[in-house]
Amino acid sequence: MTRLSRRAFLASSTAATSLVLLHPFSARAAAGQAHLRILTTTDLHCHAQAYDYYADRPVDTLGLARTASIIEEIRAEATNTLMVDNGDYFQGNPMGDWMAYEHGMNDGDIHPIIAAMNTLGYDCGTLGNHEFNYGVAFMDRVNAGANFPVVSANFASSLGETPLDDALHLPPYVILDKMLTDGDGTEMPIKIGIIGFLPPQILQWDRSHLEGQYNVRGIVEAATAWVPQMKAEGADIIVALSHSGIATGYEPMMENASLYLAEVEGIDAIVTGHQHLVFPGSNHEGDGIDAEAGTLMGKPAVMAGFWGSHLGLIDLMLVRDGDSWRVDSAQSSTRPISQRNEDRSISALVGDYAPVVDATADAHASTLEYVRAEVGQTSVPLYSYFALVADDPSVQVVSDAQTWYVTEILKGTEHEGLPVLSAAAPFKAGGRGGAEYYTDVPVGPVAIKNVADLYLYPNTLMAVRITGAQVREWLERSAGMFNQIEPGVADQVLLNPAFPSYNFDVIDGVTYQIDLSQPSRYDNDGAVVAPDAHRIVNLQFNGAPIDDAAEFIVASNNYRAGGGGHFPGADGSTIIFRAPDTNRDIIVRYIIDNGTIAPAADGNWGFAPVEGATVLFETGPAAATYVDEIRARGVQMEAAGDGENGFALYRITL
Template sequence: MTRRLTRRAFLASSTAATGFVLLHPFSARAQTGQAHLRILTTTDLHCHAQAYDYYGDRPNDTLGLSRTASIIEEIRAEATNTLLVDNGDYFQGNPMGDWMAYEHGMNEGDIHPIIAAMNTLGYDCGTLGNHEFNYGVEFMDRVNAGANFPVVSANFGASLGATPTEDSLHLPPYVILDRMVRDGDGTEMPIRVGIIGFLPPQILQWDRAHLEGAYNVRGIVEAAEAWVPRMKEEGADIIVALSHSGISASEYEPMMENASLYLAGVDGIDAVVTGHQHLVFPGSNHEGEGIDATAGTLMGKPAVMAGFWGSHLGIIDLMLARDGDGWTVANAESSVRPISQRNEDRSISALVGDYAPVVDATAEAHASTLEYVRAEVGQTEVPLYSYFALVADDPSVQIVSDAQKWYVTDILRGTEHEGLPVLSAAAPFKAGGRGGAEYYTDVPAGPVAIKNVADLYLYPNTLMAVRITGAQVREWLERSAGMFNQITAGQTDQVLLNPDFPSYNFDVIDGVTYQIDLTQPSRYDNDGNVVAPDAHRIVDLQFNGAPIDEAAEFIVATNNYRAGGGGHFPGADGSTIIFRAPDTNRDIIVRYIVQNGTISPAADGNWGFAPAPGTTVLFETGPAAEQYLGEVRARGVLMEAAGPGENGFALYRIAL
């Protein structure tokens, strides 16, 4: 299905009308038969319409479409012709998204606040990300119904076969935009811009509860190879791929999650918008054959990844040349522009202000979200913080495990599973890393509000329970231990954390005790493949004070992402699920706190590092961690401050 849109020309305002603007060289140099087309991109907005941190209940200069929009208006004026596109994960990801899904709902005719914000900016097209399915397909469809722009997706559809056909796709696979461009001498000419969208095939695992049995997916590259020739046949002059998929130089595999590099190699695609990884490209985060991180190209074609939460605007500049009755790309550039900067003293400075129309369009939802997140649910006797969650047993993870274990133990009474030991797997979601030096949970002792629970558990996952063996418990922990680099015994100040391992895959399993031997190599790589079959980092694994029986069976409380195969953990591939809760993990935490009134989730120290005399390691955490250093030391961790780190982080040293 092809939609041809002519709702507005996309000629930028003339510089004479707007005052002096420094034009991009492509616009300044364009001659007769040449036209500069600038593609402006956002990705992974995750419902951050305004520059506000609902978890901390305070403004935040590092995020928000209201800030990115200021750059959009400025950068449009630098080019003769522009398009604005979004690359997915737009309406889920913060308390505003949860408020809309769980409190407000989406009735017919309602406009979701992030869509209202996007409509004010005149987006030309968008695509789906994986998080669009977190609240179910029906909710997603109601959100998209309010968009004044087409949303496309070429590899998601009804379960009518192994490879969805055009008739079975849930949305149009692509759109061809009929536009007019102004060339170097001011002549307006028609152009046909094809835009096609893709999402990670792993959605069938990650949102199995919403999708299983009703929907199917296709590999990103395979879908592109099927549809791009059709777009050319229908007269697309240039084709832009919206790829809600990251960049990886790993060997190509059908259905791979981060396939943007190989997507760029598909004949007929002229530019690629990437995302999903919450990184910036061009930049220093990617390398490998076919990737030019300086020039911003994949397989020689321009590509861009614009961070996350509106932190950057991605820009692809195309110099087009008239070719008969059509256009070809003669030259291209890629770049990103941030909305904030970190200063030498670790502070953040805003580089732009708010774009008032976005603030106005989302003001009512913003106020309602604040009322929602400020509602108190109970009290905590101890602070809940995640500054040390990757290096020591931690109260912010402990409360999640306590609530999950309480819920599953109760729900399995009277079933065939009653009497089996219940363990609980939980990971720290806010633990610095790519989120920055302020990206940590920090709830002081005292009242606990919805915003604090949402801060403890960022995602709208639903609770699930799996039934696995003691041997699978061990392997689950081995997979989790990939969080750490291999350490050489006797050496000092070695870097501890593996920067490519996401904190949400660092599961701590409560109900057993164990140590992690850092001198061993990781048994699994970052993708969950066994790479060191003889390595065993998990040592002294015990249940009830005795070595675990690897043949014994256990119930593990977890979430739908992990139970369905997310992260590729042994024992969690969808086949071991014995219970699917109707409640989200976050709602279960709220109910646990409400029932108890006051909580005191002191970390019980059920895991730690195996001793390695004469060995020290360094890790980064937020500078605010200093206030809790004494508590961690009191739990027996030999830790001390080691000075400032990079990008606003603080360094700490652990003696093993």
């Protein structure tokens, strides 16, 4: 804990010729009152440096090196500080994968994210769900290098009759004996209890590493048992490190239980995370949530974004009460490391913190070699030039990876045995991105940065359980990509320019045609505007017309499954699985697992004939390389000259 008297603070400020203003709690604290500032990070996911390894370029929006650059100033604003991490710290980007898959962890090795954290004087940390992605033994070797304790109160090798009887893998909590400097400059002892929790869903997400060897408790149930124990051991205040988000509607073993954790008597402050959101902020609402004040059930709480995007702060005004301390008042806030400007550009608000950069320099250089090297091979080119008019290899590989992942993860669950379909869309398909905005990975090596080209967004995989009728409507919504085509008319414009390509979901695992002579059943916002229109025809599963009442699992992403794009069957209520992994990471793992991929576009969808009609669509000029391949799949296509802004035009006979 950092302690700074007012006299020392003013002296250091004068020496630096710049004044750092004290927080009001420190400025007005009197004798027997002390300001304690809790600095928090969460969901770092191994982002030590301000670098996007997928895009292979520096960025201003992430990195502990940036977050750390404001830590000293923020510490100087408070008389006493404590620093904690809320989990998901060593997995989540290519540096994490390099350490696990290439470097490994021998006894005595220091993981780069731990080396970075050790430069900052953390007081405690807890586990997140991603700490288990490489196995428990790897996790233990990583944690062995930390200069701070790591706690977890609901992860055990076995469960006893009560939480207090559980054989926990780590200590459930730590009680730190510290000295507080009060407003009069007097130092007095305090016992700060810190307890940690993780989502119980790790048993599903990392079943291959945990099944039969480990178990979990519900977050609230564990806290209810352990917090009184901490009080009995003399903890003056208790901080809960909850690698769990904020949601309403309590259920035992719920994933995002921080709101109800705040109800546990004896907890004074909550550090939340896991959802990759910011709190206080506009992302959460409901009974017990004060998003403006940053409280849960009246207690201060903070969620500091993800990847080091923010530093979270909880400021406590403590009052000496006899021989102990209690919280008199509190504030929650976050400090960002960058800002988005009106022109959509990003500006850095901070620079790099040299000790973090230095501590991770070797790992950074090795990661760059790793990210630029191949993770596998492709025996077919992966391109998106024709992704909006024909089944496409760049979309196919995403669907193949999603189907592979979800099929495996649902084994042993109530959903095992249901058909698994996959919904994926082309992200780089020209449009406003321009005539060069296409995926084009040639036959040969596939590097991690190529995977980023296949899947642009840091979505996480989700799966929904829907009916055959909902599958049909999902596809009807996707078919809004196209204008209505009139029979007998030549050279009609095919694509609806107001429809984004990321909303053109192709569903793999079924076969179907799109009848463009029909109007779109849905408008661009997902509202039904032509209730009698049905563009999706000949929809089949396993060679037979789809049963509208049959149930299917559809692998997708968090944006779509949670209601993004307003797709039927995907409004958040049908989600049966939320993966702890990004879709991009799943593609990487799929390629590594297979060695060589051959995502042959299987022609599971196409256009129904429209008599006498031809359509024009524009694509990148480099598409000419692959026209013969598209023709070989039965698409009647020919070059139709140059389009505007560098695009090439092609004519398709329907």
